[in-house]
Amino acid sequence: MPKVEGRGKERKKRAEEKLVALGAEIIEDIARVVPPRLKIPSRSTSNIVYDEANRYFVLGPHYGVRSAASIKQVKKFAQTMCVADFCKELITSKKFATLREMYYTAEGWESGPFGDQGESDAILEDLEAAFGLKREDLGLTPEEDGAAVYGQLVIKEDDVTIDATKAGRAGYTIPPTIDDVEFVKCKAKRVIAVETMGMYHRLVQEEAWKKFDALIVGLKGQAARATRRFLKRAHDELGLPVYLNCDGDPFGFHIAMVIISGSAKLAYINHELAVPDAKYIGVTASDIVEYELPTDKLRELDIARLKQLQKDPRYNTEFWQGEIKKMLELGKKAEQQAFAKYGLAYVVNKYLPAKLEQVEGQKFLGAG
Amino acid sequence: MKYAVNAMKTLADELFKDFREHSVSEFFRKNAAMLGYTGKIRSLTTVVHEGVTNSIDAAEEAGILPSISVMIKRVDENLEHLKVVIEDNASGIPEEFIPGVFGKMLAGTKLHRNMQSRGQQGIGIVGSVMFGQITSGRPATVVTSTGNGEIVHANVMIDVDKNEGKVLNGKKLKGDWQGTRLELELKDVAYVRSRYGPFNYLRMTAIANPHVQITFVEPDGTLTVFERATDKIPERPKPMAPHPWGIMSDDLLVLAKHTKSRTLAGFLVAELSRMTKGKVKEVQKLSGVDLNKRPSELTWEEAEGIVSAFKQIKFMAPPTAGLRPIGAAEIESGMRQILNPEFVHAVTRPPKAYRGGIPFIVEAGIAYGGGAGKTAEGEGIETEGLDLIRFANRAPLVFDQGGCAITSAARSIDWRRYGVDVATAPLTLFVNLVSAYVPYTSAGKQSIADEPEVHEEVRAAIMDVARELRRYLYRKIRVKERQQRASIFERYLPIIAKKAASLVGKKEPDIKPLLKKVAGVEDA
Numbered sequence: 061m062p063k064v065e066g067r068g069k070e071r072k073k074r075a076e077e078k079l080v081a082l083g084a085e086i087i088e089d090i091a092r093v094v095p096p097r098l099k100i101p102s103r104s105t106s107n108i109v110y111d112e113a114n115r116y117f118v119l120g121p122h123y124g125v126r127s128a129a130s131i132k133q134v135k136k137f138a139q140t141m142c143v144a145d146f147c148k149e150l151i152t153s154k155k156f157a158t159l160r161e162m163y164y165t166a167e168g169w170e171s172g173p174f175g176d177q178g179e180s181d182a183i184l185e186d187l188e189a190a191f192g193l194k195r196e197d198l199g200l201t202p203e204e205d206g207a208a209v210y211g212q213l214v215i216k217e218d219d220v221t222i223d224a225t226k227a228g229r230a231g232y233t234i235p236p237t238i239d240d241v242e243f244v245k246c247k248a249k250r251v252i253a254v255e256t257m258g259m260y261h262r263l264v265q266e267e268a269w270k271k272f273d274a275l276i277v278g279l280k281g282q283a284a285r286a287t288r289r290f291l292k293r294a295h296d297e298l299g300l301p302v303y304l305n306c307d308g309d310p311f312g313f314h315i316a317m318v319i320i321s322g323s324a325k326l327a328y329i330n331h332e333l334a335v336p337d338a339k340y341i342g343v344t345a346s347d348i349v350e351y352e353l354p355t356d357k358l359r360e361l362d363i364a365r366l367k368q369l370q371k372d373p374r375y376n377t378e379f380w381q382g383e384i385k386k387m388l389e390l391g392k393k394a395e396q397q398a399f400a401k402y403g404l405a406y407v408v409n410k411y412l413p414a415k416l417e418q419v420e421g422q423k424f425l426g427a428g
Numbered sequence: 429m430k431y432a433v434n435a436m437k438t439l440a441d442e443l444f445k446d447f448r449e450h451s452v453s454e455f456f457r458k459n460a461a462m463l464g465y466t467g468k469i470r471s472l473t474t475v476v477h478e479g480v481t482n483s484i485d486a487a488e489e490a491g492i493l494p495s496i497s498v499m500i501k502r503v504d505e506n507l508e509h510l511k512v513v514i515e516d517n518a519s520g521i522p523e524e525f526i527p528g529v530f531g532k533m534l535a536g537t538k539l540h541r542n543m544q545s546r547g548q549q550g551i552g553i554v555g556s557v558m559f560g561q562i563t564s565g566r567p568a569t570v571v572t573s574t575g576n577g578e579i580v581h582a583n584v585m586i587d588v589d590k591n592e593g594k595v596l597n598g599k600k601l602k603g604d605w606q607g608t609r610l611e612l613e614l615k616d617v618a619y620v621r622s623r624y625g626p627f628n629y630l631r632m633t634a635i636a637n638p639h640v641q642i643t644f645v646e647p648d649g650t651l652t653v654f655e656r657a658t659d660k661i662p663e664r665p666k667p668m669a670p671h672p673w674g675i676m677s678d679d680l681l682v683l684a685k686h687t688k689s690r691t692l693a694g695f696l697v698a699e700l701s702r703m704t705k706g707k708v709k710e711v712q713k714l715s716g717v718d719l720n721k722r723p724s725e726l727t728w729e730e731a732e733g734i735v736s737a738f739k740q741i742k743f744m745a746p747p748t749a750g751l752r753p754i755g756a757a758e759i760e761s762g763m764r765q766i767l768n769p770e771f772v773h774a775v776t777r778p779p780k781a782y783r784g785g786i787p788f789i790v791e792a793g794i795a796y797g798g799g800a801g802k803t804a805e806g807e808g809i810e811t812e813g814l815d816l817i818r819f820a821n822r823a824p825l826v827f828d829q830g831g832c833a834i835t836s837a838a839r840s841i842d843w844r845r846y847g848v849d850v851a852t853a854p855l856t857l858f859v860n861l862v863s864a865y866v867p868y869t870s871a872g873k874q875s876i877a878d879e880p881e882v883h884e885e886v887r888a889a890i891m892d893v894a895r896e897l898r899r900y901l902y903r904k905i906r907v908k909e910r911q912q913r914a915s916i917f918e919r920y921l922p923i924i925a926k927k928a929a930s931l932v933g934k935k936e937p938d939i940k941p942l943l944k945k946v947a948g949v950e951d952a
Contacts (some may be wrong), residue, residue: 083931090925090937093945128924129946131913138920141927148931170923 071239072151075197079148086141095129098140101189101328108327110373116322116334117374119189126186136183138171143183150199156237158203159184159195189328196239196289206234206286208257210264211275212247224275229264231278238286238293246275246298250420251291252412253277255306255315255342259396259407266408271425272416275300283319288333291319295335302335303419305412308343308353309393310365313380316340321374340379341415345386348394351411354401355392362393456558459728462678462871465559468508468618469625470827472500475512475556475617476626479610480633481823482553483516484640486608488661490519495656497643498630500619509564510617510647515609520574523582523598530557530568530584530610531593556612558586563615567596575606619647624826630654631766632817632824636754636860638762657765663752665864669701671746672738673786674865676873677731684723684731692726693719696734702743711737745785746864753862754822759793763800767856770797773896774858777889782881788863790882792889794855794897801854814843814850818876819860825874832875833867834859837886846898857893859886910948917947 082098089096100123101107107120126133126140146165150157157165162184163177174180188195195201210231213224217235221244224232235241252274254260260278263269269276275294279287294300304319306312320338322330348355358366366384369375375384387393399407413424460466464474480496487494499513521529530553557568567583583596621627627644634642634654639661642654670679689695693708696719712719714737717730754762759774774793781787801815818825818834829835838857843850867877876882922939929936 079931080933083928083934086924086928087932087934087937090928090939090942093941095942095946096924096928128921128942131916134917134920134924138923138927141924141931145927145930170926171920 069240071193071197072199075191075193075199076148076151078191078193079144079151082144095127096137097128098126098137098186098190100124100126100186103185103189103328105324108324110321112373114331114334115320115336115374116330117324117327118330119328135171139166139169139174139180140183140186142166142169142171143180144187147187147198147200156199156201158201160203162200185328192328192331194239194285194289194329194332196237196285201236202285203236204284204286205236206238206284206290207253207280208233208260208278209275209290210260211269212273213243213275214245216242216244225269229261231260231264231276234284234286234290236286238289243293243298246300247273248275248298248300249273250416251275251277251294251300251302252341253279253283253287253291253302253304253319254396255279255281255312256396259305262397262404263408266405268408268412271408272412279306279315279319282315285333288319288335291335291338292333295337301420302338303341303416304338305396305415306340306342307393307395308345308348308387308398309358309395310362310369310384310387312342312396313340313369313375313384314365316342317372317374339419341412341419343394343396343398344383345390346383348387348390348392351399351402353394353398355390355394355398358387358391358393363388456555456562459678459871460559463555464872464874465555466872468616469620469622471559472510472512472614472617472619473624473626473629473826475559475612475614476500476514476629477823478553478556479512479514479612480630480642483514483518483608484633484637486518487516488664491661492518493656493659493661494518494637494640495643496640497645498626499645500626500647501645502647503613506615508618509613509615510619512612512614513609515607517607520606520608521570521572522574523580523600526570526572526580526582526584527593527595529593530554530570531586532591553610554586557584560612560614561586563617564613566613569611570608571611572608573603573605575604577602577604579603579605621646627652629824629826632819632826633822635762635766635817635858636759636819636822636824638754638758638765654766657761658758660758662754662758665752666750668747668750668864669699671701671786671865672696672703672707672741672743673783674746674863674867675700675735675738676868676871677728677735678871680731680735681726681728684726687723689723691720692717692723695723701746707741707743710741714740739783743785745781746787748779748781748787750864751779751787751789751862752821753789753791754860756791756793759791759858759860763793763795763856763858767795767800768798769795769800769854769856771795771897771900773893773900775889775892777885777892780881780885782867782879786863786865786867788861788866788882788885790885790889791858791860791862792886792893793858794890794893795858796897796900797854800856812854813852814838814848814855814857816857816859819858820866820868820873820876821862822860825876828869828872828875830875831869833878833883834861834876834886836878837883838890840883840887841890841894843894846894847901848894848897855897857890859889861886914947917943921946 086096101119102122102124107122108117109120111118126137128134128137146162159181160177163174163180166180167173184195184200208231209224211224215222222232257278257280260276263276291302295302304316306316319335322334326333366388370384399411416424465471476498483496484494495517497515501511503509503511532554560568567585570582570584571579573579579601582598585594585596587594630642630644638657641656644652683699684695687695687699689698696708697703708719711734715733717733753776756774756776760772763772772795776791777789779787779789801812816835816838818832848855861876867879869875869877921943925937925939
């Protein structure tokens with residue numbers, strides 16, 4: 061089992077240490093009359109490589125140097141320092157800000173306002189990459205909440221303790237500041253994440269969480285950072301296997317794959333987000349045939365996307381290559397909810413037990 | 429003012445005879461266009477040119493720093509009826525010479541010396557008096573004093589039948605003053621502040637003659653003073669016999685009126701340098717003019733034939749001594765004074781020869797910024813971009829710009845190579861051709877023939893100054909860039925220091941040494 065990552069407080073302490081070290085280094089340079097330099101791993105596509113061993117995208121060995129002696133870089137250097145100082149303030153005052161809030165705050169900074177939010181976001185990403193820390197550790201949060209969780213998990217947010225089976229039908233909502241959340245107690249033995257909230261509510265209604273000893277997570281489509289971080293923590297800290305149940309189409313495949321192997325765009329931080337051991341238990345081309353599922357024809361867009369995935373290193377496994385090829389041959393796709401053809405409870409009573417047996421090698425609910 | 433020093437009376441009778449055959453007014457009318465009296469604007473500029481040239485020459489000859497004042501004013505409601513007043517501080521004119529100086533055409537003294545000269549020869553100021561008399565019917569008014577306590581006032585009219593100046597209403601006043609003031613009433617002229625008008629003419633004169641102070645009052649009362657930039661009076665050119673290659677039809681005509689030789693053949697040998705009997709025969713053959721006739725019977729057409737024959741004949745080259753360039757330093761001070769530019773550079777090139785031996789010198793000057801490149805193109809309209817000002821022996825060439833070798837040489841330059849956009853750059857380009865024999869394209873003497881050697885030399889001179897301009901412009905860009913660079917570091921480096929200190933929670937480090945090292949800021 062991978063090593064357990066430190067939680068909110070320790071992570072923030074680490075971020076603060078890195079920020080202080082950065083300041084100290086620069087002060088020393090200035091005292092020695094040496095132009096300060098920042099080494100920032102390159103985030104350009106040419107430096108994003110697929111790490112076969114870890115099974116996610118990482119940044120390559122290239123980095124850029126931001127020098128205070130460069131006329132082209134000194135402004136950005138100053139802006140980076142302003143962002144760093146802003147982060148330090150957030151950490152010390154135990155506050156969070158969104159990227160947009162930081163962008164507006166910069167209006168009053170000595171280094172001047174940013175041209176657009178893209179600029180300030182990029183500088184924050186520089187710091188994330190340089191420190192190997194997530195923005196959340198630096199006090200910055202994404203705009204959107206994470207997904208919903210239902211199951212036998214008790215968490216603590218500051219002084220509030222929440223039982224994810226007693227947080228209403230919608231379940232416990234993963235906050236953007238998921239790293240500050242403490243896992244108090246967990247009786248669940250696995251995580252089943254589903255692509256749509258329709259399927260989530262179906263599993264909750266059918267008490268799948270109880271039947272499978274699972275935490276049911278509703279991804280709401282492409283998983284938010286907070287959701288991915290939650291899955292990563294559940295896997296690493298709670299030692300739970302993570303299963304992903306998505307639609308049987310290229311977009312469903314990829315929702316799962318981003319959770320498993322991370323995205324190229326966030327290669328600099330995938331070690332904090334990717335869950336390489338997560339397993340896909342969603343609808344496959346084989347399922348379409350085997351369960352005789354109601355289907356839709358593949359659109360041109362789907363076909364093009366599938367062909368892209370064929371070449372993507374993350375899909376370079378026998379399973380994926382086979383399923384993609386089969387789907388292209390069928391020319392058809394199917395949604396998770398297509399199992400309703402056999403009744404609303406079918407997915408819980410038949411389909412999931414079969415899938416879980418495949419990945420865990422043990423029978424569920426006596427089915428098989 | 430210029431005045432005939434000698435031979436006036438002995439020549440008078442002879443001239444009188446000459447002009448019975450075709451009267452002075454007839455001669456003038458026939459040749460007015462070639463003498464610069466063509467068009468309302470150009471006629472006015474020619475009058476100003478003749479007066480100012482005479483005044484400068486007279487002052488220089490007397491060793492006096494010229495101070496010239498020119499005033500043009502309206503006489504009545506008629507916009508084309510103007511009075512031109514030109515006053516100098518030269519030695520003044522003795523009373524008895526007044527009719528000769530202002531009233532006798534082809535009586536000038538310049539041709540006898542035939543030196544590198546500013547003006548139209550022979551006709552000069554008398555042509556202006558004549559022009560005034562023909563157009564307005566009014567006499568010229570001359571006020572002059574040699575500084576002897578008497579100031580002479582005289583109205584001068586030309587007796588066109590006798591080719592004689594007549595003084596009307598002459599009177600003397602007591603007064604302590606020296607100089608000459610000429611007032612001419614003109615009709616059929618127009619005052620505009622364009623590149624062809626008197627203002628630009630005087631401005632150009634001031635640039636090429638930095639030892640001259642010119643005060644100018646325009647018809648609307650606008651007063652402009654072109655201050656002198658140097659107290660050095662230029663050395664006078666040495667008189668020498670004209671070389672056949674450098675002579676023009678009107679020069680030849682005027683010389684012929686004054687010679688003591690009895691035949692044209694004898695006249696040519698006596699009055700021109702490098703002319704032998706053998707060469708005379710060639711002239712006879714090529715021109716078809718009967719060279720046994722009396723010089724005084726020479727017609728304009730025959731003179732033209734002889735001049736064109738000269739150009740086809742090989743002569744020994746004229747001597748190179750006696751060329752009098754303005755000098756690079758003087759050109760620079762002239763341009764600086766009048767244009768107030770941020771950069772100026774001038775060169776005087778070593779003498780060269782065209783047509784196998786005629787010596788000439790090209791001078792070029794370039795001014796950038798300030799008032800440079802601003803050309804008056806008409807009433808109140810100023811354009812920007814390269815302004816080419818042409819000179820021959822310091823005299824401004826204002827007209828016929830298109831056909832001039834200086835213009836074509838300037839146009840042949842790829843100005844982008846010198847970092848200049850000629851359409852917008854605040855640039856004045858000065859070119860002066862110095863020679864006793866300026867190869868004018870026509871008797872109007874306003875543009876220079878495209879002799880290959882002249883063209884090449886003008887081009888080389890322009891490139892000399894353009895190179896310096898390029899260096900200046902590049903230096904300027906570098907300085908500007910350095911300043912911009914420094915200001916960027918001055919702005920952002922302290923922020924880096926401050927924020928680093930805040931991260932650590934320490935005192936801000938002293939950024940000045942690093943700022944100095946990185947931005948080269950001395951007093952940061």
